[in-house]
Amino acid sequence: MKFAKQLSLRSIPKWADDYINYKELKGKIKEQSAPTKVESFYAEKENEAKAKLTELQNRLWRKKIPSNVIPQPENIGNVHDCELSVYDSLDVNIFPWGAISRFWVTISEDGMGGPIKVPVIGVKQGPTVGITAALHGNELNGIPLIHRLFTEIKCSDLHGIVVAVPIANVPGYLCSQRGFSDGSDLNRLMPGKKNGTAAQVYAYHFMKRIVSKFNYLIDLHTASKGRMNSLYVRADMLDPLIIVHNKSPDGSLRGAAIQLGIPSITVEIGDPSKFQKRFVKNALIGVSNILCNLKMIPQEPDLPDFDPVVCARSYWIFSECGGILSVIPDVNTWVKRGEVIAFIHSVFGNLEKTYYAPEDGIIIGKSADPVCSTGSRVLHLGVVESEYARKTDDGHL
Ligand SMILES: [Zn+2]
Missing domain, CATH: 3.40.630.10 (Zn peptidases)
Structure with a gap:
């Protein structure tokens, strides 16, 4: 009786019954050393984080101003x-x-x-x-x-x-x-x-x-x-x-x-x-x-901070006389109807002509050349409308 009590107090591993069955024993040991659910959860999270980091790196790379040397x-x-x-x-x-x-x-x-x-x-x-x-x-x-x-x-x-x-x-x-x-x-x-x-x-x-x-x-x-x-x-x-x-x-x-x-x-x-x-x-x-x-590269599109401006039509404003041209607004800025957009001075410095915005719009392009003859391009104005014009001519020549 005393002996039996002592025996029950000893920690006998449950698998001792299968001790002779090596194959099963091996399986049980393998089972115990396999990653737990918690471990595989963290491994999965780590992979996800790595993928996100790579994507972020790619995006940042694209946003980086390029150096003069192209890799x-x-x-x-x-x-x-x-x-x-x-x-x-x-x-x-x-x-x-x-x-x-x-x-x-x-x-x-x-x-x-x-x-x-x-x-x-x-x-x-x-x-x-x-x-x-x-x-x-x-x-x-x-x-x-x-x-x-x-x-x-x-x-x-x-x-x-x-x-x-x-x-x-x-x-x-x-x-x-x-x-x-x-x-x-x-x-x-x-x-x-x-x-x-x-x-x-x-x-x-x-x-x-x-x-x-x-x-x-x-x-x-x-x-x-x-x-x-x-x-x-x-x-x-x-x-x-x-x-x-x-x-x-x-x-x-x-x-x-x-x-x-x-x-x-x-x-x-x-x-x-x-x-x-x-x-x-x-x-x-x-x-x-x-x-x-087009699903050709496995990345999400990198959306701009601002929605692009959609212009229903655009056109160039041409000069009506020759002289020295100064175009006032910068490209990519808005002008209101009636706002001054350009001056033409004579070679003696007299103001010959002032140009005003014919309607509200955005400056898509402008002349960078102060030497201006009759018919020179002054400014490329983009106009936003709810309906797209059937035919437009923005004069890209
Ligand atoms: Zn071109």
Whole structure:
């Protein structure tokens, strides 16, 4: 009896009964060492926090004003530009999955009989978003935007193809000029002609060999020489993407792409012949938001602090006399009807003409050149209305 009492007081593990059954015993030990519900709950929370942090880092990176040195995307390699492959037209199927491809597409031939090639950068796979810059050869802000976008894209996360042509008008770019080598405006010649002038043939092949392969088009521009722009978007609001509702002018790349059923927008990013870091940064957020909305990158769109202003129409105010022009309001500011917007003085300093805002609106762009002849552009006014105008002409020439 005494012995039995002592035995019951001893702590005999319950599993002692199975002591001989090693297999079951092993299982029980494993069960005891497995993470508890509490532990796995915290592990899950930690992963969520890490994912949020990465997303936040990405957003902050996009918001950062770029430095002058553009970081090199990791998988671009060290092949010299001259040694990259040259193709007759864009074939999105040749892109390897999960890597950035760089190559040339031949568009036309120059006076030496040599090829005029445009540089193309692309990543795989799904719907194709095409981004073109410098179709006007001196409108450069789109170039660093494209470079930055390709350092940001994680190839393994991308669902879709991003194709960028950082310099669409190569002859114009080489001469630091807006037009083609003959001076004509490629953005008024689209879709070009197979048998036409040098610029028409270039436009034709640019459409056929590259743009026609896109599902969406983002065409990046800036103001023209002697003028300054805010950051704004031209779009046909029936395919809703903001800001200036504007049926594309005849011959524009956007108009020609829409004719092919490719939803397209034009983005005007600041001023010509320079890199403007803030504008590039904000436009980059816009471009990556488009990729987010198309579910091509696994991020939430980075919404702006303020809703963009949607203008039903916009137009340029032209000067009626020559002289020295001063435009008063800054771009991106509002003016009220009757407010003074510009003065023209004679070369002797007499006030020749005062311009007033013809109606309430927002300043989209303005002249940056004080030398003003009759018919010079003064100011680009955007007007907000509840109904979108059927036809608008904002005179982007
Ligand atoms: Zn342009």
